[in-house]
Amino acid sequence: MKVWLLQIGETLPLNRQTRFLRTAFLAEQLAGRGHTVTWWASAFDHFLKQWVCRADQDFALRPNLTIKALKGTGYKKNLSLSRILDHRLIARKFRHLAPRQAKPDLIVASYPSYDLAYEAVRYANRHHIPIFVDIRDQWPDFFLHHVPGAVRGLAKLCLSYEFFLARQTMAQADGLLSMMESLLAWGLTYAGRDRTGKDQVFYLGYHRPPPSASLSSRMAELLPRLQGKFVVTFVGTFSDYHNPQILVECAERLAHTDIVFVLAGDGPHAPAIKQRAASCPHVLLPGWLNAGEIAALLEHSHVGVCPTTMDLDFFPNKAFAYFSAGMPVISAFQGDLKQLLTQHHLGFYYPPNQVEALSRLLLRLFEDRHLYGQIQQKVAALYPTMFDAEAIYADYSNHLERFVETAA
Numbered sequence: 001m002k003v004w005l006l007q008i009g010e011t012l013p014l015n016r017q018t019r020f021l022r023t024a025f026l027a028e029q030l031a032g033r034g035h036t037v038t039w040w041a042s043a044f045d046h047f048l049k050q051w052v053c054r055a056d057q058d059f060a061l062r063p064n065l066t067i068k069a070l071k072g073t074g075y076k077k078n079l080s081l082s083r084i085l086d087h088r089l090i091a092r093k094f095r096h097l098a099p100r101q102a103k104p105d106l107i108v109a110s111y112p113s114y115d116l117a118y119e120a121v122r123y124a125n126r127h128h129i130p131i132f133v134d135i136r137d138q139w140p141d142f143f144l145h146h147v148p149g150a151v152r153g154l155a156k157l158c159l160s161y162e163f164f165l166a167r168q169t170m171a172q173a174d175g176l177l178s179m180m181e182s183l184l185a186w187g188l189t190y191a192g193r194d195r196t197g198k199d200q201v202f203y204l205g206y207h208r209p210p211p212s213a214s215l216s217s218r219m220a221e222l223l224p225r226l227q228g229k230f231v232v233t234f235v236g237t238f239s240d241y242h243n244p245q246i247l248v249e250c251a252e253r254l255a256h257t258d259i260v261f262v263l264a265g266d267g268p269h270a271p272a273i274k275q276r277a278a279s280c281p282h283v284l285l286p287g288w289l290n291a292g293e294i295a296a297l298l299e300h301s302h303v304g305v306c307p308t309t310m311d312l313d314f315f316p317n318k319a320f321a322y323f324s325a326g327m328p329v330i331s332a333f334q335g336d337l338k339q340l341l342t343q344h345h346l347g348f349y350y351p352p353n354q355v356e357a358l359s360r361l362l363l364r365l366f367e368d369r370h371l372y373g374q375i376q377q378k379v380a381a382l383y384p385t386m387f388d389a390e391a392i393y394a395d396y397s398n399h400l401e402r403f404v405e406t407a408a
Contacts, residue, residue: 001035001105001404006120008042008090008113009136012052012067014059017290020389021317022134022179022204023110029393030400031065038104040116042090043071046078047237048288056093070094077268078239079146091115098123106404107131108177111169111187112139118165121172130407132198132400133173135187140166145310166190175403177396179204180315180336198403202396203336205389206320209295219296222262222286226300229260230366233301233327235294236318238267245273246307250359251282259366264289264297298325302372303365306331308352323387328375330361346379 007023020028023039031037043053052069059067070093072086094116109120111133124131140162147155156163170176170191175198178184184201188194215223234244244263251261259282263273266288277283289297298304304322306329308314313335322329329347331337332354341347350357365372385391 001401002102003030003035003037003400004104004107004120005037005039005110006094006107006116007039007110008070008072008087008116009046009110010041011045011047012041012059012069013061014052014067017292019291019294020207022136025205025207025389025393026108026396027065029397031062033397033401034064036064037066038101039065039067040094041067041069042086043069044074044086049074049076068097070097079143087113087115091119095119095123103127104129106400108400109133109169109173111135112137114139114162114165114169118169121169124174125172130174130404132175132177132403133169133187135176135178135183138183138186141186167192174407175199177202177399180313182313182335200399202392202399203387204315204317204320205387205392206317206324207389208324209291215296216290216293218286218289219293222284223296223300225284226260226262229258230303231260231262231301232303232305232362233262233264233297233322234305234307234318235264235289235297235321236316237265238263238269238273240268241308241310241312241314242306242316243269243309244305244307245269245276246353246355246358247305248273248277248280248283249355250362251277251280253355253359254363255280255282257363257366259362260284262286262297262301264294294321298322298327301325301327303327303347303362304329305358306333306337307358308332310352312352320387320389323379323383326376326380326383328365328372328379330358330365332358344378344382345375346382347375 005023010021010023011018013024027037027039045052056071057069070090072089075082075086107120107124109117111117117133121131140159144152167190170187176187178201181201236242247261261283264286304327306316306319312333314333315337319329319337332350332352338349341349348361
């Protein structure tokens with residue numbers, strides 16, 4: 001069958017060093033089954049804030065897998081008017097270009113962007129094409145978190161069109177999918193209906209890359225500094241929600257131990273973190289790592305941390321990367337991740353911004369190697385069935401195929 005995937009926030013897998021995310025995994029799985037896959041994407045890299053190409057361009061990754069990169073305006077900040085304009089322009093381009101293509105048998109539209117997902121639902125319904133909406137985040141509710149409570153009602157009024165798009169997108173989709181239960185429930189609330197068999201949760205997952213034959217110069221410099229140390233790792237963007245500065249504070253408190261903290265990534269808070277970490281030799285900042293470098297780092301790490309500065313219900317990609325290396329995870333997120341950590345004893349939860357609580361948990365794992373080993377074994381046992389991308393996206397693809405077969 002012909003499948004369209006719509007996702008404009010992921011880094012495009014144009015080379016082997018790109019770390020695969022949700023749409024890339026799904027595209028590879030579907031294409032590997034012989035389906036013809038077209039991924040409608042953005043010409044702007046959301047993470048690196050740079051252009052992949054300077055005009056609309058198609059990239060043929062294999063004979064039956066093509067990326068159609070659409071050029072928007074680009075943007076410097078995630079929370080900005082320029083980002084909204086960028087997404088709206090890409091949605092408008094899709095609206096004009098989609099009718100000129102051969103009709104697909106199925107569409108999976110990521111949400112956000114709600115603009116693009118809305119246009120996809122309109123197109124699908126007009127041409128009687130089955131469509132699933134894959135919910136990644138609570139837009140436009142997300143914007144209200146950044147508005148003082150006193151003016152939140154006014155802000156919601158100003159965003160009334162965005163809320164309209166959300167309701168219409170969820171209500172008109174044939175099925176809703178998500179990476180965690182709470183997001184699926186949120187989408188069903190907007191859709192105004194109960195859950196059916198079409199609505200499913202598929203975790204983000206992670207795929208262990210094959211070991212590299214040689215280390216990059218950056219990793220060849222970093223890894224010797226980890227020898228004989230208990231390594232606490234953060235991998236990701238240094239953003240408002242995922243700010244890893246709390247780990248620098250933990251490092252200051254635990255400077256008397258053999259615990260080393262590796263904060264791999266970049267982002268808006270990087271300058272402040274670098275400044276504070278300059279006087280803390282137990283904090284290492286290797287910068288943004290590619291997939292192979294992340295794999296090498298995780299092989300030498302002992303604990304993975306998922307910090308957040310707010311009470312958020314989220315299941316970040318980094319948790320699956322940590323699980324892939326058999327590591328205990330310590331997280332400040334609510335929802336599915338907190339439930340998994342506590343129910344299956346895969347690590348610990350700590351309240352956001354609580355430096356003392358996080359420091360205490362890290363010290364406990366450092367000192368109690370028996371407890372550490374028990375958690376390691378549980379992570380390793382659950383990873384193949386619950387967190388491995390190969391298994392997750394096989395199930396995801398089976399779900400899509402069954403639906404199209406029954407709808408035919």
